[in-house]
Amino acid sequence: MKASKSSSVFNVFNLYIIGIALLSTIVAIFRRYVYSWITLYFKSTLISLYQNEFFYGVVVIGLLGSASSAAYKALTEMREMLIRNFIVNASFGWLMQWLSQEVDTGTFVTAPTLKLTYNNSASQERIDADITNKLSFEPGGGFHVINFQGSTYWFTRHSDGRPITAGWEREPFLFEKCSISTFYSKDSRKKLEQLFVHAKDKMNVHCQKDKTLCFTPEGWNGWVVASTRHKKPFDSVVLDGSLSDYIFNDVTKFLSRSEWYHQRGIPFRRGYMLYGPPGCGKSSFVLALAGRLNINIGTLSLTNLDDNKLRVRLQDIPDNCLVLLEDVDAVFADRGATLQNTGKSRRVTLSGLLNAIDGVASQENGRIFIMTTNHLEKLDPALLRPGRSDVKIIFNHATESQINNYVSKFYNYSVDASRLTALIPNKITMAQLQGHLLKHKNNYSEAVNTVHELSSSNNNKTIMPLKQWLRRLGIPHIMPVLESANIRSLYDLKNIDNRLSEIGVTAYMDCNKITGMINGNECVVRDFRFVTKRQAQGLFVKYFPDQVTSAACFAAQIDDCTVSVHETKVYLHKAVFFENCSAVEAANPQRIKQKLIEGEVEPSEPVNCFLNRLNKKYQWNLEEEVITSFTEALREEGIIDVNAMKGISDKDLKNYNITKKGCRLKILRHVSN
Numbered sequence: 001m002k003a004s005k006s007s008s009v010f011n012v013f014n015l016y017i018i019g020i021a022l023l024s025t026i027v028a029i030f031r032r033y034v035y036s037w038i039t040l041y042f043k044s045t046l047i048s049l050y051q052n053e054f055f056y057g058v059v060v061i062g063l064l065g066s067a068s069s070a071a072y073k074a075l076t077e078m079r080e081m082l083i084r085n086f087i088v089n090a091s092f093g094w095l096m097q098w099l100s101q102e103v104d105t106g107t108f109v110t111a112p113t114l115k116l117t118y119n120n121s122a123s124q125e126r127i128d129a130d131i132t133n134k135l136s137f138e139p140g141g142g143f144h145v146i147n148f149q150g151s152t153y154w155f156t157r158h159s160d161g162r163p164i165t166a167g168w169e170r171e172p173f174l175f176e177k178c179s180i181s182t183f184y185s186k187d188s189r190k191k192l193e194q195l196f197v198h199a200k201d202k203m204n205v206h207c208q209k210d211k212t213l214c215f216t217p218e219g220w221n222g223w224v225v226a227s228t229r230h231k232k233p234f235d236s237v238v239l240d241g242s243l244s245d246y247i248f249n250d251v252t253k254f255l256s257r258s259e260w261y262h263q264r265g266i267p268f269r270r271g272y273m274l275y276g277p278p279g280c281g282k283s284s285f286v287l288a289l290a291g292r293l294n295i296n297i298g299t300l301s302l303t304n305l306d307d308n309k310l311r312v313r314l315q316d317i318p319d320n321c322l323v324l325l326e327d328v329d330a331v332f333a334d335r336g337a338t339l340q341n342t343g344k345s346r347r348v349t350l351s352g353l354l355n356a357i358d359g360v361a362s363q364e365n366g367r368i369f370i371m372t373t374n375h376l377e378k379l380d381p382a383l384l385r386p387g388r389s390d391v392k393i394i395f396n397h398a399t400e401s402q403i404n405n406y407v408s409k410f411y412n413y414s415v416d417a418s419r420l421t422a423l424i425p426n427k428i429t430m431a432q433l434q435g436h437l438l439k440h441k442n443n444y445s446e447a448v449n450t451v452h453e454l455s456s457s458n459n460n461k462t463i464m465p466l467k468q469w470l471r472r473l474g475i476p477h478i479m480p481v482l483e484s485a486n487i488r489s490l491y492d493l494k495n496i497d498n499r500l501s502e503i504g505v506t507a508y509m510d511c512n513k514i515t516g517m518i519n520g521n522e523c524v525v526r527d528f529r530f531v532t533k534r535q536a537q538g539l540f541v542k543y544f545p546d547q548v549t550s551a552a553c554f555a556a557q558i559d560d561c562t563v564s565v566h567e568t569k570v571y572l573h574k575a576v577f578f579e580n581c582s583a584v585e586a587a588n589p590q591r592i593k594q595k596l597i598e599g600e601v602e603p604s605e606p607v608n609c610f611l612n613r614l615n616k617k618y619q620w621n622l623e624e625e626v627i628t629s630f631t632e633a634l635r636e637e638g639i640i641d642v643n644a645m646k647g648i649s650d651k652d653l654k655n656y657n658i659t660k661k662g663c664r665l666k667i668l669r670h671v672s673n
């Protein structure tokens with residue numbers, strides 16, 4: 001909002017006077033020298049032109065045109081000047097929202113907002129995103145008349161200029177100008193102020209009612225709202241004993257002591273250092289705390305800032321926002337380390353961080369400053385001293401009371417939580433516990449009976465078991481091949497470099513998937529991810545065209561984080577090409593559970609791999625041709641893997657040219673195992 005500035009009006013008049021004086025001087029010089037010279041040499045020509053009526057008409061029309069254009073320019077300039085100096089105007093995002101939602105008069109025109117896009121062929125993702133976005137209506141471009149509390153206002157919205165393409169994503173955008181104006185009168189400023197205050201309060205109440213805004217810094221734009229989250233219930237984060245209340249009481253006590261800080265000249269700021277292993281609730285607690293305090297969160301990650309950006313960002317944090325600095329151990333441990341002497345890209349130095357924190361203060365509302373780290377031991381004592389970290393709180397592995405409370409709450413106090421609590425292994429994080437309970441959210445007994453899974457996942461926190469890794473890649477059948485080459489973990493597999501064929505992994509696709517995953521091939525990694533419901537539905541329709549109802553039914557059976565894209569593809573591939581299923585059968589929940597989610601009948605070892613492996617292991621010296629013809633003969637019968645060989649007899653093997661009795665016996669024994 002701009003206040004009137006009469007001094008600037010005089011500056012403009014001064015400019016006009018100087019301009020007129022210059023113009024008069026130029027005219028005088030022209031009359032004195034140039035005019036007399038022209039009349040001397042062109043007098044007769046000029047006289048004939050002077051007497052020509054046609055010439056007269058052209059000159060008069062030209063003069064009239066120039067005069068009207070100058071008058072139009074002058075009027076526009078005056079209008080702009082008046083708006084700039086005598087009429088209060090403003091433009092804010094929340095104002096637009098308020099206008100869209102609250103102001104409802106006959107003269108007010110609204111139009112759907114259209115996102116500017118310059119792609120001729122919009123990608124499927126973009127279309128999907130647009131379709132799922134909520135349709136929003138805003139005042140259209142142009143001029144609107146608004147009646148608010150008995151007064152009339154004009155609202156204008158227009159963009160002047162061409163789209164600007166900027167930022168990392170090179171998305172084109174337009175700068176827009178919006179303004180609200182009213183007639184100039186004694187109380188026009190007051191009336192406009194009332195309108196803005198009313199709109200702001202309304203929108204503020206609307207936003208804050210059940211949401212926490214999460215701000216992050218963004219390039220040139222300063223802080224922007226990165227996400228709007230529903231307020232997290234304070235008791236949804238279960239900490240040990242009364243730790244949550246202790247922190248909340250400490251914060252509220254601090255916020256109520258502005259006078260105390262002010263009188264002593266101490267920066268009205270309080271720092272909290274939350275530390276402990278990942279997944280123990282640090283970030284979740286900050287969100288819940290912000291919700292309970294009715295404030296927003298400004299999050300800074302030190303990994304993508306440098307000293308200067310950090311200092312600037314900490315100084316212009318939005319009001320009513322707590323500052324969350326995540327992973328503070330990411331700063332250079334060395335106080336003075338800089339770009340030059342580390343050779344690394346630009347990052348925040350310790351002294352940069354300390355200076356930035358010391359600069360954070362707000363005398364009016366108090367600033368809560370929360371830092372998190374997984375490695376307190378790595379931090380410099382300077383960061384831990386009072387003033388920077390006033391309160392240090394450990395968020396550790398789940399305690400018995402935490403587990404008990406969380407389990408009770410999770411099952412709505414309808415189960416005997418102590419049954420599970422007693423079986424939970426030590427050193428479990430709350431995130432792991434949450435993951436386990438989510439898997440068995442409808443069956444508490446199952447959660448108790450499978451608690452050992454939790455302990456094995458706990459032992460393999462960082463390295464995924466090889467079997468699971470292969471399963472997610474859709475190639476669990478090569479596990480026996482790897483085992484026979486003594487490769488039992490991902491670590492072993494990564495160490496064999498490119499010698500996959502030497503150890504018996506010969507199929508091109510299998511090798512491709514393994515090397516692709518190890519080298520981070522984009523397509524392989526994408527398929528390795530857990531399939532989403534939406535993707536599952538899309539895949540189903542690819543295998544069963546037009547079966548949209550079954551596809552929806554299929555997708556509904558897929559829970560988050562259960563099966564990968566590869567596994568889903570393999571399931572559908574088998575259903576169509578080997579099992580001749582109908583769409584309804586393939587979407588049958590019982591079947592999906594057995595064959596996909598529990599992976600009971602996932603493709604087992606292909607016949608040729610199986611026979612090659614035994615041949616090598618028992619040194620039968622079977623010729624390659626025998627193995628190939630055997631594999632092909634079985635394929636013709638529809639048998640492609642070991643699971644499908646289960647019904648085979650000794651006589652069949654003999655018919656397929658496996659002549660040695662010892663070989664046949666071994667094959668049958670392995671198949672039945």
Ligand SMILES: Nc1ncnc2c1ncn2[C@@H]1O[C@H](COP(=O)(O)OP(=O)(O)OP(=O)(O)O)[C@@H](O)[C@H]1O
Pocket residue numbers: 236237238239276277278279280281282283284285373374395406430431432434
């Ligand atoms: N004490 C807790 N009570 C309830 N849920 C929890 C708790 N701790 C963790 N969780 C759940 O675990 C998940 C991960 O937690 P969160 O991100 O808060 O952990 P963190 O300690 O901040 O981890 P990091 O150090 O990696 O950032 C969240 O979904 C959260 O709901």
